Amino acid sequence: MNDLALKAAENLSRIRESNPLVHNITNYVVMNYTANALLSLGASPVMAHAENEVEEMVSFAGALVLNIGTLSDPWIRAMITAGARARAMGTPVILDPVGSGATTLRTRTATRIIREAGVTLIRGNASEILSLQQEGSGTRGVDAVDTVADAANMASDLATELGVTIAITGPEDIVTDGTRTARILGGHPLMAKVTGTGCTATAIAGAFAAVDPDPFTAACSALAFFGLAGQRAGEQASAPGSFMIALLDALYTLTPEELKSECHIDVLPPAETAGETGKLSR
Amino acid sequence: MNDLALKAAENLSRIRESNPLVHNITNYVVMNYTANALLSLGASPVMAHAENEVEEMVSFAGALVLNIGTLSDPWIRAMITAGARARAMGTPVILDPVGSGATTLRTRTATRIIREAGVTLIRGNASEILSLQQEGSGTRGVDAVDTVADAANMASDLATELGVTIAITGPEDIVTDGTRTARILGGHPLMAKVTGTGCTATAIAGAFAAVDPDPFTAACSALAFFGLAGQRAGEQASAPGSFMIALLDALYTLTPEELKSECHIDVLPPAETAGETGKLSR
Amino acid sequence: MNDLALKAAENLSRIRESNPLVHNITNYVVMNYTANALLSLGASPVMAHAENEVEEMVSFAGALVLNIGTLSDPWIRAMITAGARARAMGTPVILDPVGSGATTLRTRTATRIIREAGVTLIRGNASEILSLQQEGSGTRGVDAVDTVADAANMASDLATELGVTIAITGPEDIVTDGTRTARILGGHPLMAKVTGTGCTATAIAGAFAAVDPDPFTAACSALAFFGLAGQRAGEQASAPGSFMIALLDALYTLTPEELKSECHIDVLPPAETAGETGKLSR
Numbered sequence: 098m099n100d101l102a103l104k105a106a107e108n109l110s111r112i113r114e115s116n117p118l119v120h121n122i123t124n125y126v127v128m129n130y131t132a133n134a135l136l137s138l139g140a141s142p143v144m145a146h147a148e149n150e151v152e153e154m155v156s157f158a159g160a161l162v163l164n165i166g167t168l169s170d171p172w173i174r175a176m177i178t179a180g181a182r183a184r185a186m187g188t189p190v191i192l193d194p195v196g197s198g199a200t201t202l203r204t205r206t207a208t209r210i211i212r213e214a215g216v217t218l219i220r221g222n223a224s225e226i227l228s229l230q231q232e233g234s235g236t237r238g239v240d241a242v243d244t245v246a247d248a249a250n251m252a253s254d255l256a257t258e259l260g261v262t263i264a265i266t267g268p269e270d271i272v273t274d275g276t277r278t279a280r281i282l283g284g285h286p287l288m289a290k291v292t293g294t295g296c297t298a299t300a301i302a303g304a305f306a307a308v309d310p311d312p313f314t315a316a317c318s319a320l321a322f323f324g325l326a327g328q329r330a331g332e333q334a335s336a337p338g339s340f341m342i343a344l345l346d347a348l349y350t351l352t353p354e355e356l357k358s359e360c361h362i363d364v365l366p367p368a369e370t371a372g373e374t375g376k377l378s379r
Numbered sequence: 380m381n382d383l384a385l386k387a388a389e390n391l392s393r394i395r396e397s398n399p400l401v402h403n404i405t406n407y408v409v410m411n412y413t414a415n416a417l418l419s420l421g422a423s424p425v426m427a428h429a430e431n432e433v434e435e436m437v438s439f440a441g442a443l444v445l446n447i448g449t450l451s452d453p454w455i456r457a458m459i460t461a462g463a464r465a466r467a468m469g470t471p472v473i474l475d476p477v478g479s480g481a482t483t484l485r486t487r488t489a490t491r492i493i494r495e496a497g498v499t500l501i502r503g504n505a506s507e508i509l510s511l512q513q514e515g516s517g518t519r520g521v522d523a524v525d526t527v528a529d530a531a532n533m534a535s536d537l538a539t540e541l542g543v544t545i546a547i548t549g550p551e552d553i554v555t556d557g558t559r560t561a562r563i564l565g566g567h568p569l570m571a572k573v574t575g576t577g578c579t580a581t582a583i584a585g586a587f588a589a590v591d592p593d594p595f596t597a598a599c600s601a602l603a604f605f606g607l608a609g610q611r612a613g614e615q616a617s618a619p620g621s622f623m624i625a626l627l628d629a630l631y632t633l634t635p636e637e638l639k640s641e642c643h644i645d646v647l648p649p650a651e652t653a654g655e656t657g658k659l660s661r
Numbered sequence: 662m663n664d665l666a667l668k669a670a671e672n673l674s675r676i677r678e679s680n681p682l683v684h685n686i687t688n689y690v691v692m693n694y695t696a697n698a699l700l701s702l703g704a705s706p707v708m709a710h711a712e713n714e715v716e717e718m719v720s721f722a723g724a725l726v727l728n729i730g731t732l733s734d735p736w737i738r739a740m741i742t743a744g745a746r747a748r749a750m751g752t753p754v755i756l757d758p759v760g761s762g763a764t765t766l767r768t769r770t771a772t773r774i775i776r777e778a779g780v781t782l783i784r785g786n787a788s789e790i791l792s793l794q795q796e797g798s799g800t801r802g803v804d805a806v807d808t809v810a811d812a813a814n815m816a817s818d819l820a821t822e823l824g825v826t827i828a829i830t831g832p833e834d835i836v837t838d839g840t841r842t843a844r845i846l847g848g849h850p851l852m853a854k855v856t857g858t859g860c861t862a863t864a865i866a867g868a869f870a871a872v873d874p875d876p877f878t879a880a881c882s883a884l885a886f887f888g889l890a891g892q893r894a895g896e897q898a899s900a901p902g903s904f905m906i907a908l909l910d911a912l913y914t915l916t917p918e919e920l921k922s923e924c925h926i927d928v929l930p931p932a933e934t935a936g937e938t939g940k941l942s943r
Contacts (some may be wrong), residue, residue: 132574292696337907345620414856627902
């Protein structure tokens with residue numbers, strides 16, 4: 098147990114007490130699962146994407162989650178509009194650059210959102226995150242194919258460059274704000290067999306960011322919580338359908354006390370990062 | 380057991396025998412769950428939202444369900460177009476004013492649909508329903524925050540004013556057409572932890588309205604059925620993921636006989652309504 | 662066991678080894694379930710529908726699945742654009758003409774996609790397939806109502822006319838390319854109580870088409886696999902909610918060896934087709 102584990106437990110308690118409203122502009126595939134995950138966790142999800150509604154909606158929210166998984170031009174405009182309003186209000190903006198690097202539209206949109214929408218935290222897999230640094234990394238759709246032993250160092254540099262916190266998820270998760278870097282263990286291989294578990298990690302990070310003004314500790318808390326929930330689900334289920342239900346159940350039943358004592362968050366000195374991480378992409 | 384319980388059982392049998400087609404123009408978050416709920420119940424769901432298709436589609440349907448949970452302008456136009464056609468054909472139109480009161484777009488759209496689309500039944504939580512009476516009630520997104528001991532009396536007045544039946548759901552449900560008022564007990568606290576259970580109640584009301592020309596008895600039947608299914612699911616599951624699956628199962632397994640003997644519908648004299656209901660919002 | 666059963670097992674092994682990317686432009690209702698089914702099976706789903714993205718996305722894919730379940734004009738344009746690119750690259754295009762025959766928009770769109778998008782395989786229920794031959798067959802939404810003892814013969818003629826492989830699913834499935842015709846047994850009545858099982862069959866056919874250049878054997882393999890998974894799920898669950906979860910689990914746990922020994926694919930001589938099939942529609 099360390100300070101980050103204590104912080105994770107404290108953040109989870111805050112979510113359960115205050116039920117923060119998380120405004121999601123996200124992809125069609127995961128909307129239902131993401132909303133259910135937020136409800137199970139203790140947050141209040143709202144989905145709204147009309148350009149003529151998002152500014153008003155985000156003004157009530159504790160966090161804004163932007164996810165580019167099923168883009169089209171009206172949705173991009175709504176994301177930019179909502180993000181600008183969130184930035185003006187000091188509301189945290191969390192970006193999930195789904196498939197960035199796979200198509201030009203996604204890479205450009207992710208880059209544009211980071212530039213224009215006041216993003217405070219980005220959560221993606223290694224290839225998505227890498228694509229934000231260097232276009233054309235040739236990722237293969239939503240599934241990462243880059244093996245990047247030095248992803249954590251690159252993420253740290255990118256976090257500094259962009260002035261954001263970055264979370265890379267995979268068999269091991271890395272969170273960095275350029276100054277602090279942490280590694281989070283947990284999760285289960287079946288998480289890669291359920292659509293939208295990455296998107297759900299991002300939405301959960303939104304809920305934690307709504308109660309914790311430090312995006313680094315918010316992201317560490319969120320991924321430690323989600324990773325532990327994934328482990329729990331993996332003890333209940335051995336195939337993807339029952340696993341995805343067990344995962345929702347675990348988000349509901351996991352207590353702050355259990356999170357504090359069972360989660361795995363290691364603070365990494367920047368220099369050791371690359372050597373420790375190995376293959377990050379799924 | 381009373382006349383409304385007998386009617387509920389009769390209506391359920393009719394749905395199981397005739398599999399009425401329910402045309403939904405609904406939000407992205409709940410489409411899948413709503414469709415599965417209607418199938419489990421015994422109805423035939425269809426989702427279609429293109430402005431150049433909805434008139435033809437609704438002409439085959441036994442009921443039209445309009446849900447404003449994830450609005451945008453083309454969808455609003457489709458709802459108005461479909462509603463006008465349904466009205467012209469005498470097909471019941473059920474509105475779920477999701478988040479009305481939370482944003483201007485939602486409140487205006489709900490009001491416009493009621494005015495232009497021939498709505499016969501409205502199902503919402505207390506704050507959504509109240510927003511239809513008085514704009515700017517300041518609800519907090521989809522989750523109701525108004526505590527309204529007099530919601531039932533207001534709903535009765537509003538039903539009379541708008542010429543519709545109104546159903547307010549919460550820990551206790553109220554159905555009123557301005558003349559008759561009923562209170563329905565049932566459900567389970569986990570229903571608030573599954574996204575779209577309110578939307579599902581509305582869709583189920585659509586299925587009952589397709590077989591029962593009286594919107595008041597149709598709504599009472601639907602909420603009594605759904606409430607009992609929620610109770611059953613709560614006996615099977617103790618966390619949201621497994622609960623939402625158990626709820627679909629209960630919609631399928633619950634028989635008309637069980638509904639008749641186990642549901643809780645009380646006819647309320649208008650004068651007693653306010654005193655009996657207490658906190659309606661979740 | 663016959664050559665088609667051996668082929669089905671071989672194709673399943675190939676999917677599990679190569680995780681083919683299946684690009685879906687599909688309806689909102691089934692996106693989540695379809696993506697989860699593809700992941701459970703061993704394929705990699707991607708959903709992308711923006712006209713300015715689909716050409717690039719489909720260029721990475723092993724198959725393109727077009728599903729007209731919730732149409733609107735921008736999506737139609739994207740389907741045509743993606744299909745034209747797939748055709749130019751020799752990538753298999755699978756069409757699910759959801760509700761074709763029910764509305765003019767659907768029938769025309771299905772017909773247009775077949776004409777312009779290089780469709781190699783069509784999967785639908787009997788009335789949807791019949792509508793492609795003859796507009797105005799008056800189907801009742803997504804649910805088939807035509808009883809067509811001679812559907813298989815008509816499908817065979819239609820396959821020849823359109824130069825595609827056609828799969829008709831129902832209590833018995835028929836696959837024909839105009840020269841070869843097969844009948845596949847399997848599945849479970851609860852499949853009709855879960856939304857999108859037809860759409861899922863189509864998406865699974867996309868995964869099989871990505872690893873098998875012969876659309877006829879790919880479709881036979883896919884339906885034999887899905888039918889056996891349905892049977893398995895039916896042994897685990899007796900109501901729609903738990904059935905839909907058990908079905909995802911079965912897609913993951915079913916092995917090529919089990920598929921080879923337990924699936925039911927009969928090669929039918931064209932002349933016998935009509936007499937053998939009986940009522941195809943659900």
